[in-house]
Amino acid sequence: MQMTNPVPSDVRTFLLSRPDHHVIAGGATAGFTDPAAAVAALRSGTICAVVGALPFDLRETSALMAPRTLRRLDGPWKQPLEDETPAATITTEIPRPAEHRRRVERVIASLADPASPLEKVVLARALQVRTESALSPWHLAARLGAGDGPGSVFVADLSAAGPRFTGHHLVGASPEVLIRKQGSTVSCHPLAGSAPRSSDPGVDAARARHLASSTKDLHEHRIVVDGLRAALAPLCSSLDVDDQPSVVGTPTMWHLGTPIRGEVSDTAVTALELALAVHPTAAVCGSPTPAARDLIVATEGSRGFYTGAVGWSDAQGDGQWMVSIRCTQLAADNRTATAWAGGGIVAQSRPDDELRETTAKFRTILAAFGIDHDAADQRNRARAQSA
Numbered sequence: 001m002q003m004t005n006p007v008p009s010d011v012r013t014f015l016l017s018r019p020d021h022h023v024i025a026g027g028a029t030a031g032f033t034d035p036a037a038a039v040a041a042l043r044s045g046t047i048c049a050v051v052g053a054l055p056f057d058l059r060e061t062s063a064l065m066a067p068r069t070l071r072r073l074d075g076p077w078k079q080p081l082e083d084e085t086p087a088a089t090i091t092t093e094i095p096r097p098a099e100h101r102r103r104v105e106r107v108i109a110s111l112a113d114p115a116s117p118l119e120k121v122v123l124a125r126a127l128q129v130r131t132e133s134a135l136s137p138w139h140l141a142a143r144l145g146a147g148d149g150p151g152s153v154f155v156a157d158l159s160a161a162g163p164r165f166t167g168h169h170l171v172g173a174s175p176e177v178l179i180r181k182q183g184s185t186v187s188c189h190p191l192a193g194s195a196p197r198s199s200d201p202g203v204d205a206a207r208a209r210h211l212a213s214s215t216k217d218l219h220e221h222r223i224v225v226d227g228l229r230a231a232l233a234p235l236c237s238s239l240d241v242d243d244q245p246s247v248v249g250t251p252t253m254w255h256l257g258t259p260i261r262g263e264v265s266d267t268a269v270t271a272l273e274l275a276l277a278v279h280p281t282a283a284v285c286g287s288p289t290p291a292a293r294d295l296i297v298a299t300e301g302s303r304g305f306y307t308g309a310v311g312w313s314d315a316q317g318d319g320q321w322m323v324s325i326r327c328t329q330l331a332a333d334n335r336t337a338t339a340w341a342g343g344g345i346v347a348q349s350r351p352d353d354e355l356r357e358t359t360a361k362f363r364t365i366l367a368a369f370g371i372d373h374d375a376a377d378q379r380n381r382a383r384a385q386s387a
Helices: 034-045 098-111 137-147 203-211 216-234 271-278 288-300 352-368 372-385
Strands: 001-019 019-032 049-054 063-066 069-076 087-094 120-132 153-155 169-174 177-182 185-189 191-196 236-241 248-249 253-259 260-264 311-312 319-323 328-330 334-347
Touching: 001 049, 001 137, 019 034, 019 049, 019 253, 019 319, 019 352, 034 049, 034 063, 034 271, 049 153, 049 271, 063 153, 069 169, 098 288, 098 334, 098 352, 120 137, 120 288, 120 352, 137 153, 137 169, 137 328, 169 311, 169 352, 177 271, 177 311, 191 203, 191 216, 191 236, 191 319, 191 334, 191 352, 203 248, 216 236, 216 253, 216 260, 216 271, 271 311, 271 319, 334 352
Parallel strands: none
Antiparallel strands: 001 019, 001 153, 019 063, 019 069, 049 063, 049 311, 087 120, 120 334, 153 169, 169 328, 177 185, 177 319, 185 260, 191 253, 236 260, 248 253, 311 319, 328 334
């Protein structure tokens, strides 16, 4: 579709910053709510590239744009932190922690039912944040980059998804590559199975060792890897998958990760098409996908672009898409934001552990707002006990 008001090239509309390079786009000549239409435009040569975000549930509208400019530059994106970050507070928890725990209990019971087809379900909860004054999405991204150097910082203008998203931005620092294509080579690095980091080096190392041998987490991770292998195999002439995951660290979390690498059978296939073929993975949805997705939507409502994908693809098919986690949706007023955190539930999961995992995962995005979520969580617990 042609945009009613094409965006000038000097207006930044997209960023994906990786440790060794970054891609930044300016302006937009067209927008796509249907990713199939974006694929067709890429394949026909009507547009030179597409950038933006896919929702968790592909039955909802996407936010994809054909940019006026797309530049790939060496090194991570950096922006000086010249402005003070306005004070921010958590205004709402959706749901409250106790209700999230009850939801986890219900899912565990369902997973343990021999008649249930489900193997894994990923449940999430959200926090709404309000800042005292306007906060640019680019300043928020710079804060994320300063706090999570090895991560992948992104900004995606969501306006193409329709009037409800005009002026909204998805901002985050995802550690997980959904799909990358360069030439004929395709790769991804799924993360599933997690443990919070500790400031105590001994405790931190022990948590990493425990994660590496955890039967529950290894099972959860294997479901994700098997799903990706099954989705990519029909599209690839060869596919290499490590037998065992390794432990991958971020500033706030340990994860189990498995690199996957292959050669596509059709070199004309675009990175966007590959992203659509594998999304949503069991790392953010569950298994089997349709049943897990429907249970998530029935339990949580719409996730929008959280646990979707954010990335880019050019007309040659090259591109990269990250799983949109550790992120927030910043509203058009640049003061209201929603952040999410989730975790994979299997039959061996424990509700208290799952609640703690979401709390740990919130740290990345809330730190960029200047919020100490651990302290806020302790205050909330104290108020609940005294009530």
